Amino acid sequence: MAKKVLIVYAHQSSGSFNAAAKNTAVEVLTAQGFTVEVSDLYAMGFKASATAEDIKGEVMNAENFCYMKETKLAWEQGKLSDDITKEQSKLTEADLVIFQFPMYWFGVPAILKGWIDRVLTNGFAFSQEKRYSQGIFKDKKAMLSFTTGSLESMFSPTGINGDMHVTLWPLQNGILHYCGFQVLTPWIFWAPASAAAEDRKSMLESWSTRLQGLLEEKPLSFIPLDCFDEKTFQLKPNVYERHASKTFGVTVGIYLNKPLPPHSQKKAGY
């Protein structure tokens, strides 16, 4: 059966560079025989805010409403709102998820954060036992593809915005890897709005080339869940020992008081 790709796309305009990037992905992946589905969040008028309306019928505790607890129960009982259930079905079917968006304020636009907050329900997307390398989506791949306003040099460890690896960590580790996804190297379109038309065209051509081998790529490295103590959630002593003589820490967030590994959030195999 054909492998399935879900593109979660967050730009307002069909004439935008992000739209062109999304269209390139649809064309290249379809031509390769994949079944491609697009969730065009603005066109769908996707609801961004996590509210009690996301649950059909009565909530469990209206006085002290806890979104995570309420939606976990609603998911178990089949009472999540239809828009959430529909996105969850797409996600269940997908072998690869591509998030295509313009970076807003060092993160994803609110409408895409809303998709993350509302669709990745406790129980459906993660549980205390099933997360990180043992996560529910560990047989799926996911990647970020986004545009920036800043040039690449500005997002370096000596640039004004600081290292892009740090900015990517909460997104790639805290959301994608948390749910178990194998995280593919992100694709960053650096400042296309400031680029000449021919450079923008060339960026899309490189993207098209990258897309052709996407599902065979090795994912980024994260620390396997069994390296952490089951009770304290701290790295086990043998992991420290293994890394004692190494120059760099293991990942951006779990760096063992060593310098950050220079490629962990942008290159596979580090």
Added chain:
Amino acid sequence: MAKKVLIVYAHQSSGSFNAAAKNTAVEVLTAQGFTVEVSDLYAMGFKASATAEDIKGEVMNAENFCYMKETKLAWEQGKLSDDITKEQSKLTEADLVIFQFPMYWFGVPAILKGWIDRVLTNGFAFSQEKRYSQGIFKDKKAMLSFTTGSLESMFSPTGINGDMHVTLWPLQNGILHYCGFQVLTPWIFWAPASAAAEDRKSMLESWSTRLQGLLEEKPLSFIPLDCFDEKTFQLKPNVYERHASKTFGVTVGIYLNKPLPPHSQKKAGY
């Protein structure tokens, strides 16, 4: 004249721990003579998604709509939607802004990201010249106050979620400091939902104590804008030289290939 505090509050329920934290801030700060305003985002039904509806009348380029460019122009022409203008007025008045929220997916809830995306308009909140230490809000203070689901140890450099300093960097540097805010030490309520009632009470008491001296606190340290070259946006050579003999990098994102400074996003004076 009394100093003004704006609390941007993002929780669905008035019975929640976040509501109690917000109420504590209102009480303590009001008792100290501050004028306190609360933007209760869920109660306001605050629109989270950045769309063309945020601009009154015709947009500049409907074919290739760029939210940042369109809203910059709309701000200049007084054509931003009323809900945005109202929040901007509150922000203009405020000496201190407190963001009170539950951490969702290593970041702010979508409704709060929507406030950030929509209210911090180009021109109103920043420009290429006026950002970071020269930012438009450099005479204002801002801080994050939030609850987590995880324990503090899980958000350490050896814990399963990685260092909280890394997770805070995009928010505190990329949003607050980018607009010039003096960023106060964040207040983190670690896993109140898993805590005993008396511990939750004690967390609120500590918060109440902290609030009493808030406006006299020294802010977190970031690198002044004039340490960067005006054209390349890279650190100037003299800054490297000054830090050559130091053990740690300067900030989480701008670390000069040294180990991350251990306190930069959570303690003042580092």
